[in-house]
Amino acid sequence: MFFKQIKRNAARNRKGNGLLYGSLVIAIVAFYTLLSLDKQDVMQFLSTIESEAVKKLLSLIPAVYAVSLFFVFFLVYFACRYQMESRRKEFGLYLMLGMKRSRLFFMLLGETLWNSIVSLLAGIPAAILLTEGTSLVTAKIAGLGIIGHSFSLSPEAILLTICGFIIIQVISLFVICLPYGRTEPAKFMQRDAASGQLRSSKPVSAVFTALGIVFLLVSYYIGLFDLSHEDISALAAHFALMLLTCALGTFSVYRGMGGIIGVSVARKARSATGLGTFTGRQVQESVLHQHRSLAVSSLLFLIALTCISYGIAMGAARITDSRTTDFSLTGTEQKVSAVLADPDVKAVTAASYPVYLSMTNIDFDTSRIQKALGKLKDAENASEYFHADYIISLSSYNRLMSAMGKESLTLGSNEAALYSTMESSTLYTYFSDVLAQGMTIGINGTDYRLKNVLYTDKIVADRSITLYAALIVSDDLYAKLAQDTEPFCWNLHLNNEFTQKYGLLQAIQKTEKYIDKYNIEYDSFLGGIGRTLFYTVAISYLTIYLGVIFLLIANTAVGTKFLIQQRENRHRYVTLMMLGADKEEMCRSARKQINTFFGLVLSVAVFNSIMFILILFSNFSIIPPGGLLTTIIILSLAALLLFVLTEIIYLAAVKRNACREIRAMDITDRG
Amino acid sequence: MNTEHILQTEDLTKTYGKGGTQTKALCGISIDVLEGEFLGIMGPSGSGKTTLLNCVATMLRPTSGRVILRGKDIASFKSSQLTEYRGQEIGYLFQEFELLDNLTARENITLPLALHGITGDSADSRISLLASKLDITDVLDKFPSQMSGGQKQRVAAARALISDPGIVLADEPTGALDSRNSRILMDKLAAINKNDGKTIMMVTHDANAASYCTRILFIQDGKVFHELRKSAAGETTAAFYDRIVAVMAQLGGGSANVL
Numbered sequence: 001m002f003f004k005q006i007k008r009n010a011a012r013n014r015k016g017n018g019l020l021y022g023s024l025v026i027a028i029v030a031f032y033t034l035l036s037l038d039k040q041d042v043m044q045f046l047s048t049i050e051s052e053a054v055k056k057l058l059s060l061i062p063a064v065y066a067v068s069l070f071f072v073f074f075l076v077y078f079a080c081r082y083q084m085e086s087r088r089k090e091f092g093l094y095l096m097l098g099m100k101r102s103r104l105f106f107m108l109l110g111e112t113l114w115n116s117i118v119s120l121l122a123g124i125p126a127a128i129l130l131t132e133g134t135s136l137v138t139a140k141i142a143g144l145g146i147i148g149h150s151f152s153l154s155p156e157a158i159l160l161t162i163c164g165f166i167i168i169q170v171i172s173l174f175v176i177c178l179p180y181g182r183t184e185p186a187k188f189m190q191r192d193a194a195s196g197q198l199r200s201s202k203p204v205s206a207v208f209t210a211l212g213i214v215f216l217l218v219s220y221y222i223g224l225f226d227l228s229h230e231d232i233s234a235l236a237a238h239f240a241l242m243l244l245t246c247a248l249g250t251f252s253v254y255r256g257m258g259g260i261i262g263v264s265v266a267r268k269a270r271s272a273t274g275l276g277t278f279t280g281r282q283v284q285e286s287v288l289h290q291h292r293s294l295a296v297s298s299l300l301f302l303i304a305l306t307c308i309s310y311g312i313a314m315g316a317a318r319i320t321d322s323r324t325t326d327f328s329l330t331g332t333e334q335k336v337s338a339v340l341a342d343p344d345v346k347a348v349t350a351a352s353y354p355v356y357l358s359m360t361n362i363d364f365d366t367s368r369i370q371k372a373l374g375k376l377k378d379a380e381n382a383s384e385y386f387h388a389d390y391i392i393s394l395s396s397y398n399r400l401m402s403a404m405g406k407e408s409l410t411l412g413s414n415e416a417a418l419y420s421t422m423e424s425s426t427l428y429t430y431f432s433d434v435l436a437q438g439m440t441i442g443i444n445g446t447d448y449r450l451k452n453v454l455y456t457d458k459i460v461a462d463r464s465i466t467l468y469a470a471l472i473v474s475d476d477l478y479a480k481l482a483q484d485t486e487p488f489c490w491n492l493h494l495n496n497e498f499t500q501k502y503g504l505l506q507a508i509q510k511t512e513k514y515i516d517k518y519n520i521e522y523d524s525f526l527g528g529i530g531r532t533l534f535y536t537v538a539i540s541y542l543t544i545y546l547g548v549i550f551l552l553i554a555n556t557a558v559g560t561k562f563l564i565q566q567r568e569n570r571h572r573y574v575t576l577m578m579l580g581a582d583k584e585e586m587c588r589s590a591r592k593q594i595n596t597f598f599g600l601v602l603s604v605a606v607f608n609s610i611m612f613i614l615i616l617f618s619n620f621s622i623i624p625p626g627g628l629l630t631t632i633i634i635l636s637l638a639a640l641l642l643f644v645l646t647e648i649i650y651l652a653a654v655k656r657n658a659c660r661e662i663r664a665m666d667i668t669d670r671g
Numbered sequence: 672m673n674t675e676h677i678l679q680t681e682d683l684t685k686t687y688g689k690g691g692t693q694t695k696a697l698c699g700i701s702i703d704v705l706e707g708e709f710l711g712i713m714g715p716s717g718s719g720k721t722t723l724l725n726c727v728a729t730m731l732r733p734t735s736g737r738v739i740l741r742g743k744d745i746a747s748f749k750s751s752q753l754t755e756y757r758g759q760e761i762g763y764l765f766q767e768f769e770l771l772d773n774l775t776a777r778e779n780i781t782l783p784l785a786l787h788g789i790t791g792d793s794a795d796s797r798i799s800l801l802a803s804k805l806d807i808t809d810v811l812d813k814f815p816s817q818m819s820g821g822q823k824q825r826v827a828a829a830r831a832l833i834s835d836p837g838i839v840l841a842d843e844p845t846g847a848l849d850s851r852n853s854r855i856l857m858d859k860l861a862a863i864n865k866n867d868g869k870t871i872m873m874v875t876h877d878a879n880a881a882s883y884c885t886r887i888l889f890i891q892d893g894k895v896f897h898e899l900r901k902s903a904a905g906e907t908t909a910a911f912y913d914r915i916v917a918v919m920a921q922l923g924g925g926s927a928n929v930l
Binding site: 266269270271272273274275276277278281282284285571572574575576577578579580581582585667 | 728730750751754755756757758759763765769770771772773774775777778781782783785786787788789790792830
């Protein structure tokens with residue numbers, strides 16, 4: 001009988017709170033995905049190349065899991081509280097009928113566990129499907145072979161997901177039920193009423209809003225113009241100050257917002273018809289009573305949006321940036337020709353060419369570049385140590401471009417291009433800024449005009465070769481300046497048919513086998529892909545993961561906050577019915593309130609996010625030029641679309657819940 | 672007082688439950704309320720007086736019978752027609768005031784108008800008039816939490832009267848007030864009834880409050896059991912109170928309640 005009641009109550013809870021259970025299932029999927037990372041194809045592959053780095057990343061996962069559990073705890077807490085608050089009368093009745101508090105607690109515990117099991121039964125299979133799908137997609141995007149993909153199941157991840165999930169559910173139940181131990185039955189049976197009262201002083205609100213805007217502007221200023229310190233401790237201090245001012249600004253804006261909404265509602269009240277004034281006052285009350293929650297939710301949205309955008313863009317940048325040539329062979333022309341003539345190699349080759357890259361003994365006159373660098377803020381070091389000792393022949397560079405399907409570089413007479421593969425965003429920015437001004441460089445007493453963009457495509461497969469600065473010069477000039485006129489190496493590009501058939505990973509591995517027969521030194525893209533892909537996976541995966549978790553929590557928190565408030569104020573809706581409001585009109589008002597409530601949280605978050613994404617990209621990473629920017633923009637738009645879709649789904653779910661409650665109200669139910 | 676009927680109930684019945692668990696709350700009540708009348712409904716708990724008020728208030732649909740307000744049978748109205756009537760043709764006054772605590776007094780008062788498409792601006796003079804009659808001018812821009820219980824109930828009265836309804840229905844309006852505030856409220860309602868000819872139908876347990884009425888119907892077991900009229904020849908409230916108390920004593924006498 002007791003168990004039947006638990007099952008019945010649990011089913012009713014699930015039905016009445018689809019929003020929460022949907023979110024919980026997504027949380028389970030996210031947990032499993034994170035915990036089973038070591039079993040996923042990409043990680044397995046990476047660990048064969050970059051085992052140390054992967055180990056480090058995997059050792060971080062328990063910490064990330066703990067952090068996500070901590071945040072998901074709040075999601076569960078908010079949602080459970082909403083559910084418990086709506087059942088207060090029922091609990092009071094149980095106690096009045098003689099049920100012991102301990103039995104009541106065990107009944108709730110039973111319901112929680114039962115619903116946890118149901119959520120897990122839905123979530124874990126979904127998670128396994130999703131991780132398999134993600135594995136396939138990631139492998140495809142990253143160019144790994146998908147032929148060798150095998151089904152992976154991580155019992156350890158399942159166990160940890162179940163334990164973590166049930167633990168946070170039980171803890172949140174304890175926290176919610178703790179005050180119930182001292183609550184008198186009569187208190188349970190009392191009609192709920194919105195706590196506190198509406199009081200907002202206009203001057204105080206105005207001061208808080210103004211203060212909030214000032215804090216936010218200071219935060220943006222620090223982020224955009226004051227984070228280029230080379231001293232790590234100064235950078236950390238400024239970064240912390242930026243975060244602090246952003247949080248303070250957000251809190252202050254929400255603290256002041258209630259008063260401002262109040263002024264606007266009061267101004268419109270005299271000419272308002274329908275439920276306009278009521279809707280406005282409801283929103284004002286929410287903001288006044290819950291300005292802290294709104295600020296926290298808005299900051300969670302900010303973190304989510306920033307994480308997701310940064311994760312996607314960085315992932316895209318790394319993936320697209322990484323592949324230039326597949327092999328760089330080093331050896332005598334004779335040896336290399338033998339390899340290239342091999343029928344197996346020939347069959348898979350799209351292009352092969354010698355790379356003319358050499359040091360030069362000529363001292364270039366770089367004084368104008370150094371002078372221009374010296375004028376840039378904080379670029380004294382770059383100016384002092386600027387040097388260009390290498391040259392690349394134009395034909396080699398253009399063969400690389402043509403093999404990659406990119407536009408070739410044309411140099412006029414007395415023209416050269418600056419090339420750098422230093423992975424430093426600051427250097428990249430400095431060089432680009434200086435080149436944009438139009439520079440010249442002196443070679444053997446003649447001034448050569450430099451192209452006004454920086455060239456960065458890696459000319460060899462070996463990622464460990466980085467050039468601080470080199471000049472791309474015409475072949476004639478190269479012949480005059482080069483210390484060594486022999487090719488530096490021979491590049492080999494695999495044909496698309498082959499890479500598409502086997503996937504890049506297997507295609508390169510197969511070709512390696514063909515080349516190995518000739519006992520020749522070579523570097524392959526695979527050697528370099530390890531680190532690049534590791535960054536792709538680590539940065540994108542973890543930031544997107546955390547972003548999704550935060551997005552989930554923020555949405556559920558805002559949604560349940562609204563629904564709790566509506567439930568606390570149900571008597572207001574009954575009064576409205578008495579005064580002649582029809583239910584559909586009240587549903588329209590509730591929908592408007594929900595739109596405004598979410599809108600208030602999201603507007604500040606979206607604005608902050610735009611600024612933070614700008615800050616992240618302007619300070620911590622470079623967006624390489626060319627077609628990649630389009631990819632990032634497309635991916636960001638896709639992410640934005642997904643975000644908007646998520647919000648539409650959440651809004652629809654909250655609206656459906658709110659309207660269902662309103663429609664279920666009875667005019668005689670005055671408490 | 673006018674002799675025209677503003678409200679009539681004809682053979683009104685209301686049954687709760689089905690089959691063997693049926694309970695008859697109203698057993699064919701027929702009453703007439705005259706224009707400008709201050710009618711009291713009294714009776715013991717479970718007698719059906721609140722059910723009667725709820726049926727008249729369109730909060731409950733009667734099982735059978737008719738509720739005729741100004742010639743129209745509102746018991747047969749559909750929900751869209753009912754919302755037109757609520758707050759406009761019928762004003763309500765509740766025991767617990769039922770003010771929306773996040774709206775100012777002025778916004779609460781104009782709410783029924785707003786719901787029927789009339790702006791607060793156009794009712795400025797009427798709000799001022801009602802506020803001065805009910806002595807709430809000072810609290811018009813305050814929120815309910817900043818008012819006393821008496822002020823809240825008078826704001827609720829202003830809200831019930833703002834759209835100039837045909838009838839005001841009051842359900843234990845003094846139930847949550849102390850004696851001083853109860854007296855102030857009843858004085859104001861009686862004055863509005865007398866001076867403006869506003870029809871009021873009030874359910875109450877309180878003999879004191881009932882003594883302000885011009886006529887009282889006593890209900891028991893879903894039927895009108897007795898009727899008291901204040902004598903037209905200037906019967907004092909105190910004298911009427913004594914008569915009401917006498918009837919209530921009879922009502923409490925179980926099988927001996929035969930007058």
